[in-house]
Amino acid sequence: MNTHTQLATYNFAYLDEQTKRMIRRAILKAIAIPGYQVPFASREMPMPYGWGTGGVQVTASVLGPDDTLKVIDQGADDTTNAVSIRAFFQKVANVAVTTRTADATIIQTRHRIPEETLNEGQILVYQVPIPEPLRFLEPRETETRKMHALEEYGLMHVKLYEDIARNGHIATTYAYPVKVEGRYVMDPSPTPKFDNPKMHKSQALQLFGAGREKRIYAIPPYTDVISLDFEDHPFEVQSFEEPCALCAACDVYLDEVILDDLGGRMFVCSDTDHCEKRRADGHVGPLAGETAETAP
């Protein structure tokens, strides 16, 4: 008796075959029109909207018995959302799981792209809350759809310009809009803009699922993904003054961790697998020793 015969009431990977076919057809259209949001008949999933139902449905539709799944939430493999979704697929698909980026064939992510460069065989599945980059500028779907149809993205540039007028620089730090293959403006999901350059000409296939908003979109490998900017205010990613406190990595995205109520803080890699791998390789950050002492 393997796991999925014990759960006889569920099909492999939870979704019924009719639903998978519908989602699979949407994925193929999304790949053919990079950056365009394909409507799909999103299903109720056994978790609330906002917990990654879009990403879960995409993963369930592409996942096979030979895949190895990794799930991350803000870069971490061990946070609630990542742990639950990983356990969900172990239960309903009996699939192999991993925390190591290089070993995974499918990586479902909430709001980060792994630091390690992804390769050709891998599929990155994003959980997307609001897929429409123009939604906060224009609430009507009929209008935003027309704006995409006419390639009318002036409003987005006005928004970035207003950032500059108010703050002296583009203050958008996450969900930073990108233009895909010179045509569609796309929301990269609320990843920090630090990750935007990793989407450009990525070797991996990138799939985006928004469950509540019922949209699927995609970026094929080797596709141009350009962050919107101005000639005199070019796109820049965040930079950090100090390296990771545990593994001393520079050029990675760091999370701030409060240590006490006296203003003590540390900055550590948001990508936990990357950090663990570097520490295993012997890289030592300034606070690495202290964590070892306090660890149980």
Add this chain to the structure above:
Amino acid sequence: MTAVQSNSASMFQGGFADPVFNAQLVFRQIMDALARPGRVAEFNGLANPPAPLSPTVASIAATLFDHDTNVWLDPALARNEQVAGWLTFNTSAPLTREPLDADFAILLDSGSLPLLESFSQGTQEYPDRSTTLILQIASLTGGRKLCLTGPGIRDVDNSAPNGLPDHFFDQWASNGLRFPRGVDVLLAAPDGVIGLPRTVKIALGES
């Protein structure tokens, strides 16, 4: 009488032996083919349809078609009751005679390939509402050398599918001009599938 029985039997047989996992395997290959145009995605014909429908095309049909998808068959194929019956029985897909209504189209005789424009192109607002053409061709190799560029291709891909008529390439160029509207094509041969999403540009190499 026995001949009729064996013929009618083939209409109801030859679907996927393991629908869940066969469909997943074929879908991943199709997805890979469209995400990496020119790259040959291989799968052994898992479905076993009546001739002249190839197992490759039948496997694609069994993976993607259902009662929500209108399917257009080229005139010769539409006249073949065995093939039409096999598709209807195994996928429940309604057949249509109007190429403009088709979500999928199956074409066996690429010599009589109709204009790509005669199929649904989608609209500027909903470019996904377009037809996906499945072209059954002789082989994915040994044809005229092509230079494919576009999303999914690192530099250039030199596929040489065998069995595409010359006018296909002019039509494909016009198809690209309609972007984001346009049709997508799957070239299906016994040796696998090559995907041609509407974004891919084809230049003819030296023959």
